[in-house]
Amino acid sequence: MRIDLHTHSSVSDGTLTPAELVRAAADAGLDVVALTDHDNTAGWAPAAEALPPGLTLVRGAELSCRWYAPDPPISLHLLAYLFDPEHPALSAALAGVRESRETRAKRMVDLLRADGIDVSWDEIVADAAGGSIGRPHLARALIRLGLVPTVRAAFESEWLGERYRVPKKDLDVFEALALVRDAGGAAVFAHPRATVRGRVVPDELIADLATAGLAGLEADHDDHSPAEREHVRGLASDLGLLVTGSSDFHGSNKTVRLGACTTAPDQYERLVASVLS
Template sequence: MSPLRHDPDDGGPPAAGIDLHTHSTASDGTLSPAELVRAAAGTGLDVLAITDHDTTSGWAPAVAALPPGLTLIRGAELSCRWYGGQPAVALHLLAYLFDPDEAELRAELARVRAAREVRGERIVELLRADGVDVDWADIRARAAGGTVGRPHIAQALIRAGLVTSTAEAFTARWLGERYRLPKEDIDVFRAVELVRRAGGVPVFAHPRASRRGPVVPDRLIVELAAAGLAGLEADHEDHSPAERAHVRALAAELGLLVTGSSDFHGGNKRVRLGAFGTAPEVYERLIGLASGVTPVASA
């Protein structure tokens, strides 16, 4: 594999052309699945994972558009919650190479997507009740059939001239607090179990990203490792160098894989494709743990 260069953080792994966390218009990214794989190839990546929120709807169009020289890892980012904290803590689980037809996991993802739709429409109703000129039908149409989330509403606020960026839309005045509603998630232990049952590989996404909000204690990760968690995402835009070092040390103690990735969302975030990478030997170990679906390599 030819390495994709970036500025590595102190103590981090060498850069690699393997990005295991990206989003398309199937959830809250701004590039279609086809555009995403073409952008990845153009950036110089060798391996790309498509991990849209709670959906596999981007898999087929990404495979159909896969450029030569790029390997696609099919996955999803599952909306989870740990109910052992007070209050419960939201977290994300990256699931790689699972069988999308496994009945229980498929049903859970459908439930979460449906609840997200209801939540989005309720947020829009609250905004409109306060005189904010946003339209649910327009937001839904612009989602292009993908899973609707708050970033889609943020774009509507930008189009209305009420905020200038997605970051501003997520401040306390808007979607960060005043117009934020709770959403339904999957119990994280059940999510790990279902991903494993579907032959997938579960990796905890950005587990120490304190700038996003509350983080879970290390004791939860110890329990999740015992329940089947395979890895921790250490190198991520929202982790400080100290947080990355903490994740690496914990992974080493527990014998977990350590991944890195961009969490690319296109225009919804400033981070670029391949900004953080996963080491080739870790990637090979991850592939070896999967029995659901296989990586897809173009000719």
């Protein structure tokens, strides 16, 4: 079986609609695909409706979190799977993050326009097509203006990485983990050692999260070096956590392909079993 447990659609910052995503997953030879849009479950229904025969859809979301103990806090992501999307507290928390994301995007547009960069908020809203607005939508606006060649270039420090970046409200990671568990789901720490993304949390925090109910760690990811992958696997073994692998597919916003990294079937079975026990 080929299992990819981390993908994004146009509901958040991917470029394929949920229906296009599941069809692309089948074309890529996947047997199982998880839809994990940022802080959003709106893609679940259209993905399920378009699901090709033989492909299993895992319903999930990637939660924007922070560890607030350090100064400044460290950003991190939890992949939440198989939870109840109607759970009141979790649903309200995700809505709050989405609202903060849109408020941040508007402020970033204001900063760009104050410097004479003719970014149109209406154009960005149209590009998001009803999904959550994030930095990739601003990045594509900069590409259309001919100011940067790629989304990655737009995320450099002179653009959306630092100069025009505005922080958003994220969930406390322990609060987020508790909400996922209360909603009947399981949580996996996304790309926990990806130093190419910036600061990473210490292993001691991951051990504390494991004690609090974290189910697993994402080891095989395009942003992990071979040494980082091995470190995550060793840590998961020490803590009794399951190990996943995935593409973190975003369509044309990233070069990584569906199924670039995959999850072993026995680890997928552990994930599913963890929400049924």
